[in-house]
Each structure stands twice: as structure tokens, then as C-alpha cells.
Amino acid sequence: MVKWLNVDWPTRLSTAAASRYAQNNMAAVVERGTVANNTQVDQMSLKKAVSAASPLTLRIVAECSVTKARACDLILPHSAVSTPVFMPVGTQGTLKGITVDQLEGLGCQICLGNTYHLGMRPGPELITKANGLHGFMNWKNNLLTDSGGFQMVSLVELSEVTEEGVKFKSPYDGKEIHLSPEKSISIQNSLGSDIMMQLDDVVSSTVTGPRVEEAMHRSIRWLDRCIAANGNPDKQNLFAIIQGGLNAELRKACLDEMTKRDVPGFAIGGLSGGEEKDDFWRMVTLSTDHLPREKPRYLMGVGYAVDLVVCVALGCDMFDCVFPTRTARFGSALVPWGSLQVKHKQYAKDFRPIDPDCQCPTCKRHSRAYLHALFKTDTAAMHHITIHNVAYQLTLMRSVRQSIIEGRFPEFIRTFMKRMFESPDQYPRWAVDALASVHVTLE
């Protein structure tokens, strides 16, 4: 249920319904966007103002009085999303081993698909025939698609970047694929995701030198090309991605430029690679300092529990990461005190559930010992842990949100850290610093 103007609305709102509520309650809804200087973008905003419904509405439900954290309701075409939110990743149109019913049963309101992978298999033409990615995988809630940009880093051996776009050599059949901003948006238009990401020029966060600046500037130019190429602005939200590596000046320059564009949301990109955590958090907080308050902030590639909690405190609303689902398949179960390697011998005779306080289907029925043994016999063992890990992540975010709404987020952070680490001297330095920067002192 979404509590909005002290009335309980159902969480699922159709685009029409959302716009109706928005129009009726203009005063309560924080308006989107500033008008840009650029003429082309001016025309864009005008077109948007005139168009029927905004496919994204952000309502700030609560703001932490100590940190930069917010709890919001993000109204998207398929349903409302409560933020802060962790978005599980279903790269190829499926969350590995989990049905859409199971995912929905865990309370997931939005998950990810990947443009590069789906663009290759099964391809945009087929997905269009299948009524978009929602129709193809039968997912009723929201979808966010990445642009294919990250594959430039993850598949760097196979990619080549020019002003035109990215040239990939397919690992499947050696064929060359050209992914330009226009092509990426075209594929994402076919996928029909509720949120689309611009194609950005991504460099690894460990790269330094002129390439970083080049990539930042190019990302701005590609953002404009993506905006122009979006054939579906009424139904699909295009987010910009702030780049600039670990260089504060470049980041700031990127922020200044990109926030001039009238996009419904911003992502903080180019981080969560192999960089030092100390640099990482400074770039995150710099970014949120200069992003508009009334638009959602999506920190890409972040999913470790500590990172999530800290970055919420730094002002981020949305997160995605393959880690929880990937690590599950290796038998690693996420728990409030870290993680539990179910496949290790020590759990062979441990008859407790993974987490006695966890309400997920796995913990309600199975013991560590059973799962340990099952890993030797059947793939279902992975699915049990995947379910648990997704539940863990979503429950964590729900608790974070609730604590923000109830004005006790700093206490929540302290309790969370105490549970996660054996003693205060184990607290990661970067987390202590980051939290201190938003006025939260840990013991």
C-alpha cells in the first residue's frame, strides 16, 4: 500500500491513474525538472508538458533530518515503487532460477534486464512480437534496462569505442555488433522498459588520465542523442548517467551539464568497479549534492549491505547489483551479520535455518544442514539461496525505508553496523568517514 495524502492507495497504478492522481494533487506532487538552456531540450520539455501523462512521478514521503536519506514513492507505469529500493538483476529476461511469481511474492516491484544481452538473444524484433520484455518474461511490475554501456567494461577485450558508438565482437559467434546511442535506445524502446538508461561511455574506475575526461564529455553528447532518439517518452523514462571517474572536477562538470537536461532521473555511474572505497563514497556524495532533490538518484552496481545503507545516507534512492543473486549460486547466503557459506563443512550438521529471524520461504522450511546436503544433489539448492538473498536485500531496504519514515534512520544505521561487525574497530574506515560526513557517528 502506498500512503499518499493520508489515504491508502493500491500500490499498482496504471499510467492513466497515476496521471489522474498527479493532476488532481498537483500541490502535493513535486514538479519534475528544470527547463534547460538548450533549445532542443526546451522543445523537449514543452512537448513533455503538453503530453498526456508523465511516466514517472516521485513523491518524497520523508527526509532524514540528520543524513541526506529520503524515503520516496516512485510512481512508474507498471506500479509504484517504494524507495530506497534494491533492484535484483535478471540480465537475460529471467532472474536465475526464480519464477516471476516467486519474485513478486518477495515484494519485488522493479528488476533489471540488459540491453546488450537481450539485444543479441533473442533480439529486439522478437521481443517486440512478444509485447515487449514485460510480455516476453511475463513480469507485471516495473523493468529497468541498462543500455549496454557496462558491457564496454566487462567485455573490454571485445569492444571498441568511437564517437559513433561501441563496436562489440560477439562472444557467441564472433559477429560484430555496433551499439550506438540510437541503437541502444531503439532496442530499449522495443524492450518497453519503464526506465531506460542512456548509453554512456564507460571507463573502468581504475583508469586515469585523458580517457576519463573524453568519456565524460562523450557521455553528455550521447545523452542528447539518446533523448532525441527516444521514440516512447510517454511510456518510458530515460535516465542520464553521471560520469567523470574519480575526478571531482570532471564529475562536477558532468553534473552541471547533465542536470540541464530535462530527464526524469539520474544515475551515478562509473563507480562500483575496483576503485578504493574512500574515493567511491566521495564521488557518490558529491553527485547527490548536485543532483536535483525532486528526481530519483540511482547508484549503479551497488549491492553489498553496508554499501547500500551508507549510500542511502548519502542520498541515493535506487540500487542494482548482481552480487546477491550471483553469490547465492555459490552457496553464499546473506545475513545481518555478514554471510554464511552453506557449502562449508561446518554447516553439514547445523539444523538451524540460515537466519532464524528471516521470513523467507527458504528459512521457514529448510535448515542449513539440508541445504548443505542438497548442494551435492540438485540445482534447487541454488534457488533456495537465491530466494533467501533477494528476500534479505528487499527486507533490508524496507527496514531502511521504514526507519527513515519514522525518523530513526541514524539509530538504524548504528544497530545495523553493530550487528554486521564484531566490534567497532572492525567498521570499515570508509564507511565511518562517509557516515560522519552526513553527521552520523558510530561508536
Add this chain to the structure above:
Amino acid sequence: MAGSRMKLELCRVAQGRSRLGVLTGLGRTSQQSLDVPGCLLYTHFGTVPHLTQDTLHTVSNLPAVTQVTLSHIAEHQEVLEEFKDGFRKFAGLHDTVLYCSLHDPAVLCPTGYTTNKTVSVWGSGGRMELTVAKFMALQKTVQPDWYQSMADGETWQSNTSRKRVRKSVDRTLTHLDECLLVHQNSQELEGVEVFGVVEGGDILEERVRSARETAKRPVAGFCLDGFQSGSMDQALKTQLISAVIKELPEDKPRLLQGVGRPDEVLACVEAGVDLFEGFFPFQVTERGCALCFDFDVSLDPERAVLKLNDDQKDTVGETQQNGDPCLDQTQMTSFEINLNDKRYHDDFRPLVEGCGCYCCKNHQRAYLHHLLVTNELLAGVLLMIHNTAHYHGFFGALREALASEKLDVLKRQVIRQRD
């Protein structure tokens, strides 16, 4: 052994052979039952392959009896002994009746490891040798509702010598007697039923001997072993099964091990078999295929032919098993479609039109094809759901057909789809 509470209540016996009825008195509380002819729920260590409880329970017609096998369990004996409360509780299987077999019916074991005193099972860590003592210790730890006695069934290969077959019959009888002795003296196994195992390879006299001797023992029912591979043709199988069944009491159930193909199931039901192991849907799933054969006998003959022509378009051109017996159980049959095939990449129909399973209600062939091409784990989950639902639906139709005297119609329909 406490008085056997397992009871076979037959309501119909067709042509003196195929039986329809209910196996009652099952489970700890003796309240559960299994319709017969029926199929057990096949699991790996208590888990239906690929499925968690949520995905499993999207299937509505699941049998009340779950099968587990010592080949999966044996290596965990120590853990189960420390757990103390039996396998059912350990696996989180709350209500089901538990049947424990020796081998995994979906996998043919390596041969040559059986001795006079031992049989071997293969777990994740390799081969484990079981004596009767160890076998019974396992049963005491597992605490099933019923189990098959230890048996030497290594006669499924073609050209097994007469001497070897005779040995397997002798050993199996000895194992049975020893198991029963331990069973009768074990408090932990009070109320638990034992099935004797009939061996005999492909030799009629040995089959008869094994059946006769086993029937003399105080067992609750009979497993028919050694019919696993494709190396025995159906006619011989049927002949041997009939001969065996002639020697067995009418009022005790007969479980045929290692047979799962729909056409073979029908032939064996006609010969008097009551129970089958439900591993066939798993094998179909593992090759990326979906069961699609039609078992609806309610259509009038004309509509049935039209429907058959439609269905056959799907299987035309795909790898088909011909009439020859085949040792490779992983070979695709004509009861299924292969979702790996490129032809399905833009086929937006459900796997089987009219199938009410979760997969068919929510997904399309094109999606399943995509999942297989991209090697996604969800393919196994969805196919297992569908194949399980379809297969157990077939058994429901089989019982229906027996009840309404349409077994011949069903048999013709299924055979037509095989050929």
C-alpha cells in the same frame, strides 16, 4: 513386524489383469492413500529436481507418496543419525508418505561391483558399499514409511549369463530374509512396510522362481526389478511381468522399477502393474524437452484425428526414437517436443494448449526456447513443472480410462503418437 496397515483396495480388475483401486493405510497416521495405477513423486534427496516448495505446489495433482533413494542419502548417514528425527523432517517434507528405494531410477549404475554380501550405490563422493547391516542402519535413520529390501538387480544388461541371473535371485532372497530379520527386531521400524524385490533378468524360470519365493515372505508388496534398460523389448517385458504377477498375491501392490515411458506404462498396467517410479518427467526436462502427448480420450474419434494431425506437426522432423529398443534413456521420444529447436524461437503458444500448469498459463514456447539457448536455470524449473503436471495428468487419465473401460482407446491414442 506390526500388522501391515498398507492395504490395497481394488475396485476394478479388467480382463483379469489391469487393476484400479486405492492403496490405503499409508503414512505414520495410516490416513494417507495413493490411487492405483499410480506414480510416485520422484526426488533428489527429497527435492523434486529444480523445484522449491513454492514452484512444486503450483502442480495440483501430486501423488501422496514421495520417493527418495539411498544413492542420494547414503553419504549423509552421519548427519541423519545426529538429526535423529528421520529424513522426512530433515528435508522439510511435512505431510508426504515416504518411500525409500535403493537406486536412482533415472540413472543406470555401473555394473560389476555387486558381491554376495554387498551392493553399491553412487553418491556425490563416489561409490559406497552397503551390507545388509548398513542398509538397515540407513533405513532406521531415514525412517521411511516403506522401503524396498536390498537387492541385486545387476541383470538389466543384455546377455547377462544364466549363472549371473540365478545369483541375483539367490542373493536378493538372502538379502530379503536378512533385512526382514533386522526389521522385525527394530523398534525404530515399527509400522514401516517392506517390499520384496523380484529379480530374474530375462530368464522366465528365474523370474518365476524369484516371484514364488519372494511371495512366501511377509512383505507388504513387490518391486519388479531388472526391467530398466531399453535392451529388453516390450513383448518380452510384458511376458515376463505377466509370469511374475501370476505368482504374486492379488491383494498386494506391485511396483515396477525403472519404467516410465507412457506406452510402456500402459503395456505394464495391462500386465498387472500398480505402481511406477516418476522419473520420466525429469529425464525429459534434462534434455530441454516438454511432454506434449495427448491423453484425452473424451473427444469423439473424428475430432481426435484432427487434433492428432495438428499435434503431429510439432513433432515432424524432430529427432525421434524409432521402434527399436534403445539403451540410451536420454534419447528423446516422440511424446515430447524439443524446445532447443530453432522452430520455437517465435512460437508464442504455450507448451501444450489447454494445459493448466503454471508454465503453460504464464509462459510461451518462445520464452522457453530463449531460456534454453541462453542456458538459464529457469528453463529447468519451468519444464519440470510442466512435465510433472503433464505426466501425473496422464496417470489421472489412465485411471479414468480404466474406470470408464476406455483403456484400449487410450492405448491406441498413445501408440499412435509414438509411431
